[in-house]
Amino acid sequence: MTEITDDMEAVVEDTQLPRRLKDRVYRTIEDRDDVSVEQADNIARAVEVRYLDTRVDPLDPVGTVSAQSIGEPGTQMTMNTFHYAGVAEIDVTQGLPRLIELVDARKTPDTPMMTVHLEDEYAEDRERAHEVVWSIEASKILALGDVSTNVADMLVQVDLNDDTLMERWPRASNVEEVAEEIAETIEDALGVSTQQVGTVIEFGPDQPSYRRLLQLVEELRDVVFKGIEEVTRVVIRKEKTDDGEEFVLYTEGSAFGDVLAIEGVDASRTTCNNIHEIHRNLGVEAAREAIINETMETLEEQGLDDVNVRHLMLVADIMTNRGTIESIGRHGISGSKESVLARAAFEVTVNHLLDAAIHGEEDDLNGVIENVIVGKPVAIGTGDVDLRMGSFSANTEQPSDD
């Protein structure tokens, strides 16, 4: 162990290293025995040299490097679409299909899901946590009781299950109260008048019609009595935190905005895997973070964790650059490039050339692709450096611009 002295600090702070690396240098010095100020200086300088060495050079094609750095590991990813995720038996798209989904910025992911964190006592007490579960998971009639049709009297009979009702409506004082609420929901949703006795609800079509009766039963099955329609299933799990344990909910289906407003939900940690929902509820910056997290997790899950985050950060930066989420590809970034030739070289060549011809577009040949097409040096790296010859005049020995 070495104590960090003021001299050492002065030496380290004098370098051009970023804060995080400076801290690492301090920690390294602390971990070793008897480091002199001179040695500390050497360490700091050596780290600085490496740091400056690995910075991106001016005119480096970072985008191309990112594309290759993500593309190559992408070839090793599984094509298997479905696979139960490590957490909580919930079906989540992973691997290549998920990565494609992310960079395409699909409006809804194949398998939307949310990770819902809970607040205070809701996170500690299983009963309270279940309260939140029932206000999220959609309760449909088949989960609440039995539905039967009485053809003779032209009636639909719903026999509600007492235990289920008390479980899903923990705030209610008795089952009748809940049954009343359910009867009202049925009336509103189906436009029929109901008769409720105890936990049995009966209703039928206005005029005796066998078809209408069956139709009512069909419609009844889709009515949501409690919870959020989009969420079909909620799994509750106990997870370890830094200080103890807490309950975390995983949902199949997502409605991020609705869930944030539910009592007991910790609106500061709850997330979902739909980047558009994050964008809508939390803004572009959060969406940028979500894109980085999601792409990183997708790669890591496939054992490709050696892809540098910087590449994923660049992708996320570009996708959120205009204040909304844009996809990489024909309908997004690549499709909105300024150069006609660059767009035409990407996809649907003829359409782009035809449109450009109709509108009399011009191409200034500033970009890389255009210049590859016409066979000129590209404006990248040394290709963008212009040299101008200067000369020394014999008598003044001063350089001149002639």
Added chain:
Amino acid sequence: MVDVSQHKLVPEHTLVDEEAVDEVLQEYNVERTNLPKIKRKDPAVPDEAESGDVVRIVRDSRTTDQAVVYRLVIE
């Protein structure tokens, strides 16, 4: 409505005054319109921000301690 700024995915957004904007633009040698954009109705934008303003965003960076970026408020 939920307080968006409390969410761990949302970095701190603050409005930048005009003088500071000029300094920033000078430092990066860019035009105002070259900055990345953010919509005025974006949930994380400060309420008093108007189209044409610049917001400073301080992110907890994965590669350094904190990263400061600027976005131009549009629409």
